[in-house]
Amino acid sequence: MIVLTPLKKYQYPIIAECITPDVFQGKTKEELSNLPVWEGNKKRKLGELFKIDVTSVKSPDITIIGDVIKVKRIGWGMTQGEIVVNGNVGMHLGKKMSGGKIVVNGNTEGWTGSQMKGGLIEIKGNAGDYLGSPYRGSTVGMRNGKIIVHGNVGSDAAIYMKSGVIKIHGNADSFMGFRMTGGVIHIEKNAGTRLGACMTGGKIVVSGILKNIMPTFALELIKGKVKIETGEKAVGPFYVFLGDLAETGKGKLFVSKEKNPQMSQYERFL
Amino acid sequence: MSIVKSVTCPVCGCLCDDIELTIADGAVAQVKNGCAMCEAKFFSHNNKHRITTPLMRKDGELVPVSYDEAIQKSAEILANATYPILYGWSSTDCEAQRIGVALAEEVGGVLDNTAVVCHGPSILGVQDVGIPTCTLGQVRHRADLIIYWGCDPWSAHPRHLERYTSFTDGRFEGSEWKSYINKVKAAAGKKKLRSLERKGILKERHPHIAPSVNDNKPPEILNKKGRKLIVVDVRKSMTAEVADYFLQVEYGKDYELIQAVRALVKDQELDVEKVAGVPVEYLQQLVDAMTSCEFGVIFFGMGLTQSAGKFRNIDVAISLVRDLNMRTKFAIMPMRGHFNVTGANTVFTWQSGYPYGIDFSMGYPRYNPGETTVVDILMREESDAGLVIASDPVSNFPRRAVEHLVKNPLIVIDPHMNATSLVGDIVFPASIVGIEKAGTAYRMDHVPLPLKKVVDPPEGLLSDEEILSRILNEVRNIKLKTLEVA
Numbered sequence: 001m002i003v004l005t006p007l008k009k010y011q012y013p014i015i016a017e018c019i020t021p022d023v024f025q026g027k028t029k030e031e032l033s034n035l036p037v038w039e040g041n042k043k044r045k046l047g048e049l050f051k052i053d054v055t056s057v058k059s060p061d062i063t064i065i066g067d068v069i070k071v072k073r074i075g076w077g078m079t080q081g082e083i084v085v086n087g088n089v090g091m092h093l094g095k096k097m098s099g100g101k102i103v104v105n106g107n108t109e110g111w112t113g114s115q116m117k118g119g120l121i122e123i124k125g126n127a128g129d130y131l132g133s134p135y136r137g138s139t140v141g142m143r144n145g146k147i148i149v150h151g152n153v154g155s156d157a158a159i160y161m162k163s164g165v166i167k168i169h170g171n172a173d174s175f176m177g178f179r180m181t182g183g184v185i186h187i188e189k190n191a192g193t194r195l196g197a198c199m200t201g202g203k204i205v206v207s208g209i210l211k212n213i214m215p216t217f218a219l220e221l222i223k224g225k226v227k228i229e230t231g232e233k234a235v236g237p238f239y240v241f242l243g244d245l246a247e248t249g250k251g252k253l254f255v256s257k258e259k260n261p262q263m264s265q266y267e268r269f270l
Numbered sequence: 271m272s273i274v275k276s277v278t279c280p281v282c283g284c285l286c287d288d289i290e291l292t293i294a295d296g297a298v299a300q301v302k303n304g305c306a307m308c309e310a311k312f313f314s315h316n317n318k319h320r321i322t323t324p325l326m327r328k329d330g331e332l333v334p335v336s337y338d339e340a341i342q343k344s345a346e347i348l349a350n351a352t353y354p355i356l357y358g359w360s361s362t363d364c365e366a367q368r369i370g371v372a373l374a375e376e377v378g379g380v381l382d383n384t385a386v387v388c389h390g391p392s393i394l395g396v397q398d399v400g401i402p403t404c405t406l407g408q409v410r411h412r413a414d415l416i417i418y419w420g421c422d423p424w425s426a427h428p429r430h431l432e433r434y435t436s437f438t439d440g441r442f443e444g445s446e447w448k449s450y451i452n453k454v455k456a457a458a459g460k461k462k463l464r465s466l467e468r469k470g471i472l473k474e475r476h477p478h479i480a481p482s483v484n485d486n487k488p489p490e491i492l493n494k495k496g497r498k499l500i501v502v503d504v505r506k507s508m509t510a511e512v513a514d515y516f517l518q519v520e521y522g523k524d525y526e527l528i529q530a531v532r533a534l535v536k537d538q539e540l541d542v543e544k545v546a547g548v549p550v551e552y553l554q555q556l557v558d559a560m561t562s563c564e565f566g567v568i569f570f571g572m573g574l575t576q577s578a579g580k581f582r583n584i585d586v587a588i589s590l591v592r593d594l595n596m597r598t599k600f601a602i603m604p605m606r607g608h609f610n611v612t613g614a615n616t617v618f619t620w621q622s623g624y625p626y627g628i629d630f631s632m633g634y635p636r637y638n639p640g641e642t643t644v645v646d647i648l649m650r651e652e653s654d655a656g657l658v659i660a661s662d663p664v665s666n667f668p669r670r671a672v673e674h675l676v677k678n679p680l681i682v683i684d685p686h687m688n689a690t691s692l693v694g695d696i697v698f699p700a701s702i703v704g705i706e707k708a709g710t711a712y713r714m715d716h717v718p719l720p721l722k723k724v725v726d727p728p729e730g731l732l733s734d735e736e737i738l739s740r741i742l743n744e745v746r747n748i749k750l751k752t753l754e755v756a
Contacts (some may be wrong), residue, residue: 011651011652011654012352012353012652012654013353013631013652015632038631038632039352040352040353040378040631040652040654041351041352041353041377041378041379041630041631041632041633042352070650070652072641091641110640110641111638111641129640130640135638136394136397136637136638136639137394137397137398139398174578174579175579175582178582193578194525194526194579194582197525197529197582197586198529198586198589212526214526214529215526215529215530215533215540215541215542215545216529216530216532216533216538216540217541218539218540218541219541244529245533245536245538245540246529246530246532246533246536246538246586246589248536248538266541269541
């Protein structure tokens with residue numbers, strides 16, 4: 001196991017896409033401390049910014065102890081291994097990852113799990129905006145893998161999502177699942193506005209309150225339970241909405257019947 | 271005394287190029303054809319708030335220094351900074367902006383323009399779904415349905431209606447100004463009567479009831495031939511007063527409204543009676559007017575870009591235009607504010623590939639609004655130096671962002687003393703682009719127009735372009751010296 005500890009409180013953004021098990025594998029302490037990172041517009045070495053310790057413990061591969069909220073691109077494109085962060089993490093955590101596991105015992109900034117293709121990200125705190133969403137202008141969202149958030153999630157999460165699972169134990173902000181075409185999102189508490197806007201496929205399950213539903217969703221049926229992933233079901237009953245009609249989409253929105261009495265007016269369309 | 275014709279006005283995105291100036295004793299004496307903002311700008315070159323010499327903060331006081339000293343000091347600040355920001359750019363010419371890109375690349379900083387607090391979301395929307403647009407000339411000659419969504423050109427772009435849309439005589443579409451004048455007169459008369467009633471001079475005949483959205487049924491006129499004007503806004507603006515139909519949308523619900531209109535355009539049925547406070551049957555009439563026109567155009571402003579939903583509002587508005595193009599001809603255009611903000615986006619794009627929020631810190635351009643935009647960087651307190659040109663962020667940025675901007679060395683290039691120059695560490699006076707310096711600017715429809723030099727700048731004053739290129743040269747010298755030492 002390699003333990004990284006920040007040497008100071010950073011002011012400038014730090015880009016450290018070298019912090020992945022794939023790059024760290026088989027390197028000596030000296031080689032590790034010579035890996036290139038960017039601090040603002042200055043090129044630095046990993047050893048100048050982090051204290052590096054190598055221990056004999058096998059798993060996890062990398063442990064970061066301390067607040068690394070300014071450090072971006074940790075776990076970039078990782079394919080295997082495990083990273084554990086005991087603190088808050090900066091943007092683009094686990095971007096383009098296709099395997100392995102990242103556990104964050106803190107909060108994350110924007111674009112966590114952006115363009116993810118596989119693997120698991122578990123966030124014990126809150127996640128920022130654009131969770132599992134692509135960079136600006138890209139239409140390639142989350143392709144596979146799993147994200148679990150124990151806290152709340154910011155806005156624009158899971159946009160252009162194609163496959164995979166996102167589970168949120170807290171609340172979600174607006175525009176979740178925007179233009180998604182597949183995959184499953186489960187929000188255990190309350191959802192924000194414009195949920196699933198422009199979606200054409202996939203399903204979003206809301207076990208809490210959904211205050212405002214887009215006018216372009218139509219009630220299809222009421223269902224007792226819904227499958228989240230193999231061996232896991234959410235228990236309802238749920239109103240099942242189809243949409244987004246503006247995109248002639250076939251996405252499904254499951255909204256808890258018990259928690260949303262204001263939606264009973266839709267029942268006349270059944 | 272001389273008269274200069276066909277001068278381009280350097281105020282708003284309309285870039286009216288029919289201004290006639292009378293010059294007497296080396297100063298602008300009369301402005302013809304312009305709006306109030308245009309007049310104010312052309313007279314401003316004689317303003318007492320002009321800075322006439324470079325200033326530098328020494329012991330907390332701004333003291334006059336020479337250009338050489340100020341340029342040397344600025345170059346040192348920028349060359350040694352780890353994460354500098356270069357912000358502004360929208361009120362200067364393309365020539366200065368071009369050097370700005372080179373400077374940002376040389377110092378490895380973040381280059382951003384005022385679009386970030388204005389029409390930046392429009393650009394994000396365009397990057398997501400594309401944009402079916404046209405030039406203002408086409409609108410003038412052919413458009414028979416004009417929709418202003420979340421903008422008030424009567425106040426912000428005063429000659430937009432008169433030069434490009436409803437009040438102009440195009441080749442295929444006539445002006446509607448006569449009917450509007452009658453309408454405005456009638457409205458003014460009604461207001462007068464009501465005021466007299468309130469004061470008790472006239473006996474109250476009909477008790478006045480404020481009209482609710484429910485009473486606001488689309489009028490028959492929407493189905494007639496000829497130019498029609500529709501305004502969608504959260505309140506009855508000046509433009510809404512002259513419109514054929516004013517659609518009042520609930521605050522922050524534009525996204526839902528446009529999405530519902532899109533569903534109706536696609537002949538879908540909605541499960542709700544009202545969307546954003548507007549009955550669906552009225553929306554159906556609006557959709558009928560949209561699909562039955564020959565050439566429609568949507569102009570949108572801050573009401574869409576900076577309200578809840580931001581760039582998703584633009585995304586959906588453009589998608590609506592795309593859907594309408596299946597049925598008829600439709601176009602969409604942002605109402606850009608500063609006279610050359612479109613130019614800033616264009617110059618930055620052709621030089622670096624990205625329109626704003628460009629981070630050169632890794633040596634190559636990176637772009638990710640939210641991460642590489644100036645307001646976010648300042649809020650996260652990451653920058654360590656700043657250069658502000660032709661802008662006043664201190665008066666309109668969030669307070670925390672301003673606090674961080676002021677904490678670090680701040681270089682300001684501006685013709686006038688404004689809130690940002692007052693707190694700057696180095697202040698450069700510059701000649702006014704479009705009055706004292708010729709250049710190029712882009713109109714809101716991406717048409718480049720030449721700016722004229724009509725009077726001479728105060729003696730010894732350099733232009734934005736010259737100041738920036740001298741700073742750039744100095745930065746290059748410093749970098750070369752450090753390389754030699756290494």
